[in-house]
Amino acid sequence: MAALFRASRNLLQRCTRHGDVALASSRSMASKTPVGFIGLGNMGSPMAKNLLKHGYPVIATDVFPESCKELQDLGAQILDCPAEVADKADRIITMLPSSPNVIEVYNGPNGILKKVKKGTLLIDSSTIDPSVSKEMAVAAEKMGAVFMDAPVSGGVGAANLAKLTFMVGGVEEEFTAAKELLGSMGANVVYCGPVGTGQAAKICNNMLLAIGMIGTAETMNLGIRLGLDPKLLAKILNMSSGRCWSSDTYNPVPGVMEGVPSANNYQGGFGTTLMAKDLGLAQDSATNTKTPVLLGSLAHQIYRMMCARGYAGKDFSSVFQFLREEEGQ
Amino acid sequence: MAALFRASRNLLQRCTRHGDVALASSRSMASKTPVGFIGLGNMGSPMAKNLLKHGYPVIATDVFPESCKELQDLGAQILDCPAEVADKADRIITMLPSSPNVIEVYNGPNGILKKVKKGTLLIDSSTIDPSVSKEMAVAAEKMGAVFMDAPVSGGVGAANLAKLTFMVGGVEEEFTAAKELLGSMGANVVYCGPVGTGQAAKICNNMLLAIGMIGTAETMNLGIRLGLDPKLLAKILNMSSGRCWSSDTYNPVPGVMEGVPSANNYQGGFGTTLMAKDLGLAQDSATNTKTPVLLGSLAHQIYRMMCARGYAGKDFSSVFQFLREEEGQ
Amino acid sequence: MAALFRASRNLLQRCTRHGDVALASSRSMASKTPVGFIGLGNMGSPMAKNLLKHGYPVIATDVFPESCKELQDLGAQILDCPAEVADKADRIITMLPSSPNVIEVYNGPNGILKKVKKGTLLIDSSTIDPSVSKEMAVAAEKMGAVFMDAPVSGGVGAANLAKLTFMVGGVEEEFTAAKELLGSMGANVVYCGPVGTGQAAKICNNMLLAIGMIGTAETMNLGIRLGLDPKLLAKILNMSSGRCWSSDTYNPVPGVMEGVPSANNYQGGFGTTLMAKDLGLAQDSATNTKTPVLLGSLAHQIYRMMCARGYAGKDFSSVFQFLREEEGQ
Amino acid sequence: MAALFRASRNLLQRCTRHGDVALASSRSMASKTPVGFIGLGNMGSPMAKNLLKHGYPVIATDVFPESCKELQDLGAQILDCPAEVADKADRIITMLPSSPNVIEVYNGPNGILKKVKKGTLLIDSSTIDPSVSKEMAVAAEKMGAVFMDAPVSGGVGAANLAKLTFMVGGVEEEFTAAKELLGSMGANVVYCGPVGTGQAAKICNNMLLAIGMIGTAETMNLGIRLGLDPKLLAKILNMSSGRCWSSDTYNPVPGVMEGVPSANNYQGGFGTTLMAKDLGLAQDSATNTKTPVLLGSLAHQIYRMMCARGYAGKDFSSVFQFLREEEGQ
Known part of the structure; x- marks a missing residue:
């Protein structure tokens, strides 16, 4: 019936x-x-x-x-x-x-x-x-x-x-x-x-998200090392051409924003493991279609390394913490 | 006086x-x-x-x-x-x-x-x-x-x-x-x-800009190869976490936006040579401060290669064109 | 029977x-x-x-x-x-x-x-x-x-x-x-x-080969730009810790060795397309086994780009030529 | 006088x-x-x-x-x-x-x-x-x-x-x-x-050395994950085109060779910090001469990260250990 x-x-x-x-x-x-x-x-x-x-x-x-x-x-x-x-x-x-x-x-x-x-x-x-x-x-x-x-x-x-x-x-x-x-x-x-374009859209968004997040983390870290206040730097980026969702909505630097995983020791949010998985799918799709994705590939590798170094269960914005560690004596 | x-x-x-x-x-x-x-x-x-x-x-x-x-x-x-x-x-x-x-x-x-x-x-x-x-x-x-x-x-x-x-x-x-x-x-x-933080802010913004632009170009190219319409993909990214200045304000794909260099054969705008120069400064600053900038380094190398392959005088969003070329027979 | x-x-x-x-x-x-x-x-x-x-x-x-x-x-x-x-x-x-x-x-x-x-x-x-x-x-x-x-x-x-x-x-x-x-x-x-380890050995060898070849091409190019004679540089590398098959047996710089594709306009040898294919297999294997291969991934992307830029039919040592092009005026 | x-x-x-x-x-x-x-x-x-x-x-x-x-x-x-x-x-x-x-x-x-x-x-x-x-x-x-x-x-x-x-x-x-x-x-x-070509030769050799070492570490790790015995894999690489100084003279995998730092918990040898320094010099030279060094740049970033993660005092072949860590539960 x-x-x-x-x-x-x-x-x-x-x-x-x-x-x-x-x-x-x-x-x-x-x-x-x-x-x-x-x-x-x-x-x-x-x-x-x-x-x-x-x-x-x-x-x-x-x-x-x-x-x-x-x-x-x-x-x-x-x-x-x-x-x-x-x-x-x-x-x-x-x-x-x-x-x-x-x-x-x-x-x-x-x-x-x-x-x-x-x-x-x-x-x-x-x-x-x-x-x-x-x-x-x-x-x-x-x-x-x-x-x-x-x-x-x-x-x-x-x-x-x-x-x-x-x-x-x-x-x-x-x-x-x-x-x-x-x-x-x-x-x-x-x-x-x-058929397949739903997946394609999801994968594309998450690849760009990962690139933007790692890019924001590298940039914030570099700025801080160069003497900039992180809140001020975020403000400057967000009114300029460096602006992205990871800088203005989900900033990975503790103390810059409230209500995001970086304000809560990277608890909750979207796990590093899941991001690594999605980047693996993006890589597979790129390989199959012979599409060069240089930053996308490297983002995949970075999240892969993070999974192996204790960040698997943290929010994917913890890449800031991953990059942040100071060189020892 | x-x-x-x-x-x-x-x-x-x-x-x-x-x-x-x-x-x-x-x-x-x-x-x-x-x-x-x-x-x-x-x-x-x-x-x-x-x-x-x-x-x-x-x-x-x-x-x-x-x-x-x-x-x-x-x-x-x-x-x-x-x-x-x-x-x-x-x-x-x-x-x-x-x-x-x-x-x-x-x-x-x-x-x-x-x-x-x-x-x-x-x-x-x-x-x-x-x-x-x-x-x-x-x-x-x-x-x-x-x-x-x-x-x-x-x-x-x-x-x-x-x-x-x-x-x-x-x-x-x-x-x-x-x-x-x-x-x-x-x-x-x-x-x-x-002193120096003005330069730092400029360099940081442009490094993140370059990462976002290349990331957007890679992502749009991958999406198109996977069967997505570029305008639709841009729309989806811009309402999602992939959103960035390069996707919503300066999209590098011809036909997606008007009034940007990609709509005008990548004339005008911010030249690839200048971006390569700024990324060189970012790299120098990162090396001096021992700051890891994996995507930033790779972005520098990509703009370096573009300069050597005829893109020096084009707007930096022409990275889409650079990545786009189809594999020949 | x-x-x-x-x-x-x-x-x-x-x-x-x-x-x-x-x-x-x-x-x-x-x-x-x-x-x-x-x-x-x-x-x-x-x-x-x-x-x-x-x-x-x-x-x-x-x-x-x-x-x-x-x-x-x-x-x-x-x-x-x-x-x-x-x-x-x-x-x-x-x-x-x-x-x-x-x-x-x-x-x-x-x-x-x-x-x-x-x-x-x-x-x-x-x-x-x-x-x-x-x-x-x-x-x-x-x-x-x-x-x-x-x-x-x-x-x-x-x-x-x-x-x-x-x-x-x-x-x-x-x-x-x-x-x-x-x-x-x-x-x-x-x-x-x-079963599968024959493929694994082949894929591993070719991944390291690609990394060594691109590395040799980058290094020779850098040395030449810094004023070194290419034959002398090859000689120094080959008696030092930089030595590899690509530097001592299959040098990618025209004029350094005879009887190799670089001496014959990169004709013959092992085609860039085939190398890109093998690196795609290496990438797939690495993704499936969650193995970080940062240089391997980037090597894959570089050969992918070469295929799209007219190097598909040339020997894979033509990466030297690919990297070599001088920035224009 | x-x-x-x-x-x-x-x-x-x-x-x-x-x-x-x-x-x-x-x-x-x-x-x-x-x-x-x-x-x-x-x-x-x-x-x-x-x-x-x-x-x-x-x-x-x-x-x-x-x-x-x-x-x-x-x-x-x-x-x-x-x-x-x-x-x-x-x-x-x-x-x-x-x-x-x-x-x-x-x-x-x-x-x-x-x-x-x-x-x-x-x-x-x-x-x-x-x-x-x-x-x-x-x-x-x-x-x-x-x-x-x-x-x-x-x-x-x-x-x-x-x-x-x-x-x-x-x-x-x-x-x-x-x-x-x-x-x-x-x-x-x-x-x-x-003048300067002595430095150039040194820097070039060490850049290629770093690329070969990381490449060897990635390759050995991938092969092991795919089921190959490390000694056998090293033997195959060394009789093939993957051969390099890091695979045949200074293998980074414990148990493959004797008398090298990998056989001694990566003590002695050439420290990761020194390699990171030399790669910084290579990067500077490449930036100054507008030479693309994609793998060289990434190698620099990898040794930079290692310095920040406790590998500063170990031999540079410890990159195998750095990449090797298994993903947790």
């Missing part, structure tokens, strides 16, 4: 694109059918809760039973594996740690694609290699399903508050359907282009 | 700091005594003209007679060498291409310090090594004069429109006196701290 | 390891059974010819019919696809351009593993990601076959002269069998350890 | 170059006139002792009285300052930590050039910026003296054993005279070209 609805939904939506607004809004009202959710980790768990809050029945699964229990208590139905979820829901969201997990959850022996129904909308919010997203989309299409990549920015705090930003790649006709669901979990849902 | 005035001006100013506003304003009215100006290049020439416009008698010199001629026609007095200027003016501004020129103009056989009068205010707006600024300050102090470094940001356009930003290092008591003069040539005059 | 032989060969060899030399030599005499060869490109073609020269019947295939024709004229049997080769030969050598080709030739719909016989020895001499080698080994093992990676160093010239060096990874018991075949095509056959 | 001798010595030597061997050898016999030595640190002290051993009367000075005492006990005459040494000796060797010390010892108020005699041979064995060497040569020439740069490689051990290598820059006519003295303290004396 849901599958049928979904199939007709596609038809409707295609009509809509030619102007039939009335039909589109009727589909929207019918949309509180069950939503599948796979991957109930630090990010996935609050995301699934927000779906429940918005009145969506949720059918979920995760490899860790404890993660399932909490959601079950809030009213979700828990199933044994991705294949079973695919058997029950025609809209499924996945939120997983890395490419191999995504491949397993979609293509594995108990994976979604073993039982996915024609017309099912599959939205993957994991941050993975865009080329893996494209492979999943091809595999889904063979089964008559639609795959979209929709990685997030914003972290656990934003996930809890339904303030995430989703960067969505996939067939444009499906974006409205995806946006309806993702809007329950985030504040911004941005359409980026064909 | 001027020397005397200047000596008393210092006294007055010190009083001012303890609250004597009335005296300070009387000094300000008396201040249209001659101002020396040494270095009438692309930047120095419009700066000196703005001093004339504001009613300051200007006594100038330059190694190129042609540069002097134009200013002379506008009413400036032209002398043969820096020493002669120092003999006539007790406030002197210098605007020179590099450290060796500054050393020559101050310490050379016909240099300022050969005839500088006690109490003279020396303001150097060249962008040079902060350690050279400090040396000049020490040398000036031995002669009873005061040296401040006041490098600018803003380029020839801003120099013409008196919209420069001055970053000023030196004794804080003299800042008001410096600001009065510099205010005729710029829109912002920022006090940065002791 | 061949499969049977092969199975018993394994038994024999295990005995051999416990000392039974007589049996081992009888296997060796029986060894001129047909050898499969897949991939008749610039490298594969002369390799296959050397097998023929040594009296091995060769059963070959390639996607390009022209490549097959020449070998057929020399007495090889040509079949339509890898699966058919696997049906006829119990020792197969593959020599392919990159990981995706290897995956296709082994795992594709007409791939080797569709018809491979139990006990078959599969030797892959392609240079690919060690993790792909490991996957192939697992897949081969499932079919009862043995997979070894055996990438080469030495180029087309060495392939023609049977002077290649093979770096072999795989089960140690099979090394003797592999060495027998590879010895017909190369001068050195080195056992490196478990 | 000595000055006179020295002046005639120059004449003699010029004759010698036109064939008068007899006169040259008579000068050589006359050469055990006093030699000045300034800078009695870890390197200078054993060097001066070797001069004494070879029968040269030594007239020395140093800022640390203790350093002088030991040499005095061995027969050297100790004076108060460089100027006094210059007053007594017409051949002077200086061995100082850095450029500012050299400038002070030559140009300072009690410096050599205050009392240097016409025809004096000044040999500076410090490792400093080649541009400073050139300045000193110009200043010496004004006083009628001859300045040569002659930095060493080889460390304290080689200094004790008179096994240093000297790289000598300066007027070629004076090389024989310099070689006579330097030969008492070293095993190799290499003529490099005009």
